[in-house]
Amino acid sequence: MRKRKADGKIAEWFREEAERIPVPADMKTELDRRIKDAERSRHMKKFSAKKVVLAAAAIALIGSVTAAAAGRLASSASHSYLNEQVKDYSALAEVEAAVGFEFPSVEEFSNGFRFVSALPVDSSDYDEDGNVLSSYKGVDLTYTDGTQDVTAYIYPSRAYEGETAGVPGVTPVWEGEKGGISLTVTRTVHKFVPADYEMTEEDIQAEQEGRLVFAYGSNEVEETVSYNCRFEKDGLSYELLGFDLTMEPEQLAEMAAELVTMGE
Numbered sequence: 001m002r003k004r005k006a007d008g009k010i011a012e013w014f015r016e017e018a019e020r021i022p023v024p025a026d027m028k029t030e031l032d033r034r035i036k037d038a039e040r041s042r043h044m045k046k047f048s049a050k051k052v053v054l055a056a057a058a059i060a061l062i063g064s065v066t067a068a069a070a071g072r073l074a075s076s077a078s079h080s081y082l083n084e085q086v087k088d089y090s091a092l093a094e095v096e097a098a099v100g101f102e103f104p105s106v107e108e109f110s111n112g113f114r115f116v117s118a119l120p121v122d123s124s125d126y127d128e129d130g131n132v133l134s135s136y137k138g139v140d141l142t143y144t145d146g147t148q149d150v151t152a153y154i155y156p157s158r159a160y161e162g163e164t165a166g167v168p169g170v171t172p173v174w175e176g177e178k179g180g181i182s183l184t185v186t187r188t189v190h191k192f193v194p195a196d197y198e199m200t201e202e203d204i205q206a207e208q209e210g211r212l213v214f215a216y217g218s219n220e221v222e223e224t225v226s227y228n229c230r231f232e233k234d235g236l237s238y239e240l241l242g243f244d245l246t247m248e249p250e251q252l253a254e255m256a257a258e259l260v261t262m263g264e
Contacts, residue, residue, distance in 0.1 A: 111247070171210070183256055
């Protein structure tokens with residue numbers, strides 16, 4: 001229930017940011033259509049630290065809309081459908097066939113997180129003029145320990161992907177090497193507030209300092225913390241994401257390394 005509530009607020013945040021960032025009308029129409037498709041399926045591609053940060057960087061912050069340098073990636077839209085979700089771990093070969101590439105997976109991590117589902121995701125990237133840079137498929141692998149969820153997003157790497165280092169709102173909380181891979185875990189605090197919410201001086205200062213990322217449209221004031229571990233290996237991009245996790249950030253990095261090791 002908590003994850004669905006967070007997903008709904010994230011979808012609303014994307015819509016708010018999309019309206020603030022000027023984009024060609026035809027591209028905005030396409031993005032709106034994809035958002036509605038995602039909401040009808042009750043699944044929105046989950047928070048991507050990279051995409052959220054780039055989107056907010058156009059105004060102050062981590063997909064459906066991003067902002068980047070001229071001539072490069074300007075926006076990205078993703079959608080998926082629950083009727084394509086696979087909950088049987090032994091049936092992952094069907095998902096690999098659907099997305100067109102093999103990906104590593106774990107039925108149960110050493111820390112007790114167990115496989116819940118796999119979901120194919122369709123994505124498209126656009127340049128500033130609304131031209132499609134590429135369309136590709138990826139997969140969301142969701143795991144749970146019974147009280148909290150971690151989702152691994154795996155998709156083909158693209159040469160024009162941006163970086164999140166130094167972007168306001170995303171704070172590195174762990175850096176190191178696991179399984180021969182250099183990894184960084186980032187933390188972002190999201191404050192969801194009603195549309196008529198008036199920011200306090202503390203809010204303004206926190207936003208300016210990158211300690212809080214604000215999103216409007218919630219019925220009540222609520223803070224959610226996301227943790228993200230993103231990296232690339234052998235032509236694939238990985239993002240492990242969790243909300244309000246009680247584990248140490250290093251444990252998320254350990255899960256990332258364990259996942260990739262299964263593919264070797």
